[in-house]
Every structure is written in structure tokens, then in C-alpha cells.
Amino acid sequence: MNKEYLPKEKAIYHAVLALFEEGADINNLTVAEITGRAGIGKGTAYEYFSGKEEMIAKAFFYNGEMVCEQLYEGICKKSSLYDKINYVLLEMERQIPRMDCIFRLLHMLSENSSVSRWIRELLKEKKIAEEAPASGMIRKVLLDELKGKKIPSEETMTYLVFSIYSRVFCYGMMLKNEKYQSAEQRENIRDLVCQGVCREVEEALCRI
Amino acid sequence: MNKEYLPKEKAIYHAVLALFEEGADINNLTVAEITGRAGIGKGTAYEYFSGKEEMIAKAFFYNGEMVCEQLYEGICKKSSLYDKINYVLLEMERQIPRMDCIFRLLHMLSENSSVSRWIRELLKEKKIAEEAPASGMIRKVLLDELKGKKIPSEETMTYLVFSIYSRVFCYGMMLKNEKYQSAEQRENIRDLVCQGVCREVEEALCRI
């Protein structure tokens, strides 16, 4: 299942992600920085990529795939919806730098830069046409949850996906806010988020 | 209350926003493009701004202020929470380009570009230290709603603000998705969002 990446290709991805995690501005990354960090020659990068944009776009895309894959594996090991959501939120906390990359990827989807165009291109290629990136995963989790039960209308499904998505997404945003850095606070909010999701799903099912 | 803007200053702001709305990539805007569009000389811009970054940052900040001001006025005319949220969502639909600017502003807050640094600077200057931009508005709406009722814990308040914020935010994201372009679909989802918010607030109050 795992696509095999060429070593130099991976080196570029890791270099881009590392530079980003160290606070570099994506739009001002230079090829020299990237290849320098990757430990390969500038010209070599052009043997694997058509240009700077492709390097950056694919790096973030690569990270997205890695994270989602790993996240989904973890989710599958949990049985209740509460635990699944909780697991995701905890992972977000645990891997803040990688999550920042994910957030940047999401932002790029609504940008107009040439990197963004590449990202959209990649999504089309992979035929990943979700409501929002990674929302497919949420849909799968929801369908799992509803297995054996009456399936709600497409409209309701969409709403639920968005509802869960938005909560998870905003939990991530909150993690970056200086005001919510204590473990206790986070735990409380996390609980409320998980409860909120569970309650909403239940209610939606009742309403059918 | 409204800060007065110098004509050339405003011309720059409108030029930046117009270019952005027409699909320009913020990170590749040139001073020549901006001043050309604003109808002023290149050098003139530097009489009002220290550099390109300041122009762009302040343009988006300006738009943010305008939109929030207008939005809050509209919210105040609505009496129920449902109507208030509905009004906001409708406005988002009605003014998609301006909302895109707002979204871009939000994204910039978590970027590392020099424009972003300017934006954060501006927020500090104005002493706007909210959980998230514009979240102060939601908090005010909530407090209005709870007037005369028992005030919930700070934790719960924070959660409610985030919950509402995330739903509104994601509704905005959904508006940009090709899949949800029919007026009917939107209406349905909008209703679900408003109901979801109301229900969650009610339940939170019950739980106190």
C-alpha cells in the first residue's frame, strides 16, 4: 500500500518539512536552502522535481499521507466514537509540529500560490475529492459507527462530517493559543469536544 | 469611532483587496501591481507605508475591521441566537469575496511570512488578544444570550465560543467547496448549523 519513495525524493520532503517546522516561511524557502538541508546538490533536485513548487507541494502532501495513515491505524484500534475522537485530539497534542504541517496544507488549499495549485493537482491525481482534506477519514469513522443502524440522509451525513471536522480542526487551533497551554485545561476541553461530538451524532440518529 | 483613513492609504488597501479577490497570490503581489491598481505612483506608497508587507498586512487588517464592524451591527438587530447565527452565515454567503479576505487573514495569523508578522503586530497594537480573531464578537453574543441567566464556568464559555466559532468557520470553508453550491443544500446545512449551535448552548446551560 505504501508507495515507495526514492531516497533523494524523501530527503527533499524531510528537508522542506524540517525547515517549515523550524519556522521558515514557505513562500520564501529557496531551493538552495532545501537542497542544502537535504544534503544533495541543487541540480539533483531538478532530476526529481520540475521546480521548487513541486518540491514543497509534494513534501506537504507526503506529510499529509503519512499522518493520516498513521492516524487511521490508531483510530481503528479504538472501539467507541468517544475514544476515537479523543485519540485524534491527543495525537494532535503529541505531534504538534507535524500537525502544523497539516494545518499549513489545509491553508494552502484555499490559497492562490503556485504551490497551492500543485497541491490541488495532486489531490485530483489521487482522486481524493473529499469535502475537505482528511474529511474522508471522518466519513469512514461515521459509517463504521452507523454500521447496522439506519443510514441518515446525505445531507445529515455532510452536516455531521462538517460538525466533527470543525471541532477537531478548531481544537488544533486552540492548541496553538497561548491561553490554553495547561494540561488540565486541555483535558477539560478535549472531554467537552468528545462529548459534543458523541451527543450530536446520537441526536442526529434519533431524528431519523 | 471609525478611524479616518487617508485617501491614498485607502486606495492602497482597496487595490490590495481587489487584486486578492481577483485571484492574485498575496505572496507574489508586486508593489507595481498594487500602486498601479491604486492609481498612484510607486514612490507615493512609500510615503504612507514602510514597505510592501505593511501595505498588504494593513489592507487585510482594514478589511477585517470593516467586516466585523458591519457584521456586529447586523447581529445586534437580530433578537434570537438562531437568527444571529443565521444572519452571520447568510452574510458569509452574500459577501464571499470579502469573507475570503477574512479567511486569508486568519490563515496569515499562523504563518511565518513577514506579512504575518505585521498582522500580529497590528493585533498587539490594538490590544486585540482574543482566543482567535473575531472570537470576541462571539463571546459578546453569548453573554447577551445569557443575560439574566446563570453564567457558566469560564471553561464552558471557552468551549462554547470555540464550538460556535468552529461551526461558523467551517460553514465558510464549505461554501468554497464545489459540492455544496446549490442554494437548497446550503439552506439545509445552514439550518442544521444554527440548530446545532442553539442546542449546544441550551444543553450547556442546563448542565450548570
Add this chain to the structure above:
Amino acid sequence: MNKEYLPKEKAIYHAVLALFEEGADINNLTVAEITGRAGIGKGTAYEYFSGKEEMIAKAFFYNGEMVCEQLYEGICKKSSLYDKINYVLLEMERQIPRMDCIFRLLHMLSENSSVSRWIRELLKEKKIAEEAPASGMIRKVLLDELKGKKIPSEETMTYLVFSIYSRVFCYGMMLKNEKYQSAEQRENIRDLVCQGVCREVEEALCRI
């Protein structure tokens, strides 16, 4: 004898000289700096001068005239050649900043900047066509000295002027050297310079 200077004209001259004495680089002086320092509007300067170059050139020329005039007055009060040379060297020490301006003026004579062209223009206008700037003064001093004696050949005169000129000039250069800052050292060298000049003039006269 003293040409009358208009107040704003003088203001410009003093501003240029002050900025130079404060360490500004002549070639990077801006009109804004000059007029700002002179306390007049930028446009006003253009009522008196055709451009930046003229301002700077005339400012240094003005300083040259002032210094030479004053120097010559002082020289006339001394009777012996030794005292005259000694007076000049002492004045150089006393007014180092103004001398720096003179040195800069000399340098400009052999430059190719537009300011330099202006300076050469000014010299021509005033019909000051000396071997070197201010060398006319030395020639006059020499002629005074030789009054009543046999006048040497033009060749010898030229050589003497150059010889004196070069010693005075280099004493000025030495003043700027970190190594010769003690009053005692200077006094000794000054004495040697004055003696050297006197001896050379005497010998030249003997040789006739």
C-alpha cells in the same frame, strides 16, 4: 570684497558642511537631508540651485573661500616666513573640521563626479587657475618674502610653491593619523616642517 550670500543660500551651505563634518558621505547626501538640516523646504532649494550637485559644490567652494580669506589675513600679520608657515599649520590643527572640508575639496578636483565638474566650473568662472587650489596664496607669500631680492626663475618658483604646498598638505594628512596625536610630537614635526621650508627657500635663493 565679500560677495553677499542670500540667507537661504548660506543655510544650504552650512547644512552641507555640517552634515559632512558629522561624517556624512558626500556622495550619498540627499536633498531631503540637506534642506531638512537647513530648515527650509525641499522645493525652496531649487529656487536657488539648479540641483543637488550645485548645492554641494558651492558649499565646499564657499568654505574654501572663507578659510583662505581668513588664513590669508592671519598670514599677513606675521612677518617671518617661519611664523607664516607655523601659523598656517597651527590653524590647521585648530580647525580640523574645516580643514577636512578643504581636503575634500582638493580631492574633488581630481574626481569625476558631477559635483567635481561643478567645482571645476566654479574655479574657471572665478578665473582661479592656480597650480593647485590655494597655491596662489603660497605664491603670494613667496613673492612677499623675495621682495627686494633677485626673483628666481619661474621654474624655481614653481618648484618652491610645490615644495611648500606639499609639506603643508602632508602635515594636514599627518594630523589625521592616529599615530601623531600628542601635542609634543606635533610641535616637533611642525618645527621641522617650518625649518625645512625656510631652508629650502634660502638655498634656492643662494643658487640663483
Add this chain to the structure above:
Amino acid sequence: MNKEYLPKEKAIYHAVLALFEEGADINNLTVAEITGRAGIGKGTAYEYFSGKEEMIAKAFFYNGEMVCEQLYEGICKKSSLYDKINYVLLEMERQIPRMDCIFRLLHMLSENSSVSRWIRELLKEKKIAEEAPASGMIRKVLLDELKGKKIPSEETMTYLVFSIYSRVFCYGMMLKNEKYQSAEQRENIRDLVCQGVCREVEEALCRI
């Protein structure tokens, strides 16, 4: 002993010096002109130099080293002080353009431009801390001359160095003066300068 210069580095130096010799104003040299003349790309220059200033400063410094080296070799081949001084003056006449570069270098030492700051930096690096540039050479010549004789006081040495320096320097200035362009005139003055130097050194030795 000769530091090896990279080809493109040398190309830049020669381009700067050629442009200067053709009458360009150092302070208005553009990188485009320099690289154009050097026959290399604009960007290439920045692989070797940190900026325009470094290019120009190092070019003049390079010329200074070349000229001094060559001059000193020639001096060593002459036996009498008269011949040594005469050789230097003749060389100055023969290589007027290169001497102009040297003069410009001297002037730069007392300027405040960014090029000048570079030059001073370079001198410090090379630990060349003479009274004046190239004055070290004069000191060496003097010490050679005094070999086997009683060495005069440091004060006298300094004075002699300055005295010789100033005559040579001013002879160079004279060469540029329109009034002294005939070979005969020059020869006469040159003779007087050489004699003057010799006499002064002799007298100084007598006075010990």
C-alpha cells in the same frame, strides 16, 4: 608570495579599474556596467563579492598591491637615493592611469563612503598600519640608505618619511595639471624634487 586571484575575481577588478581609467565616476558605477565590462553575468559577481562596494574597494586595493610590488622591485634595482626617487617619479609619469587609481585609493582613505570603509577594513586585515599608504616603502628605502650610518631619532625618521612622501605625492598631483605637460618642464621639476629629497636626507643625517 603573490596571492592567487580567481579568474572572475580578476575580471571584476580589471573591469572596475578600466572603467575608472576611462573617466567613470566611482560613486556612480553600476553593477551592470562592471559585470558587463568584465564579461560575466550580474549574478556571478555576487558569488565572489558581497556587494558593489566590495568589488570596487578590492579592485583598487588590488591595483595598489600590484603597483607597489612592481615599484618596489624597480626601486631595489637602483643604487642611489636620487635614482630611486627619480625612478618612482618616472614610473608615475609612465603609468599615469594606474597612478590615478592609486591617488583615488588614497583619497578614499579619508572619505566616508561605504567603499572607503571597505578599504580601511582591508588594510586592517592585512595589518598594513603605516603612517600613510605605501609610506612603509619609503621608510624601507630610507633605512636602506642609512645602513651602516647612525640611525636618526624616530621623530626625524617620521619627518623624513613625510617629507619625501609629500614631495612624491605632489609631483603626482602636478602631473595632472595642465600647466606642466611639457617633457622639459617635468624633467626640471623632477630633478629639483630628487635633489631636494637628497639634500634634506643628508642634512638630517648631519644634524644627528
Add this chain to the structure above:
DNA sequence: AATGAATGAGGATTCATTCAT
């Protein structure tokens, strides 16, 4: 006469990309 806001030509510098080795 005096001003300074407005201008835009001009130039230093950066950096993605190429290509000879």
C-alpha cells in the same frame, strides 16, 4: 517666494533554473 506631496526612473540584489563537467 515657499512648500512638500507625488512621482517614476534607476539600480542593487536575489534566486530559480540550466548545463557543462
Add this chain to the structure above:
DNA sequence: TATGAATGAATCCTCATTCAT
């Protein structure tokens, strides 16, 4: 295949000068 020296297009910013007030 891997490289990095060379390139020049692209762009920010400065500042002399103008001109309406």
C-alpha cells in the same frame, strides 16, 4: 547520475525633481 557555477529576469526601494497650492 550528480553537481554547483553561472546566469539574468524580476522586483523592491530610493531619491532628485516637479508643480499645484
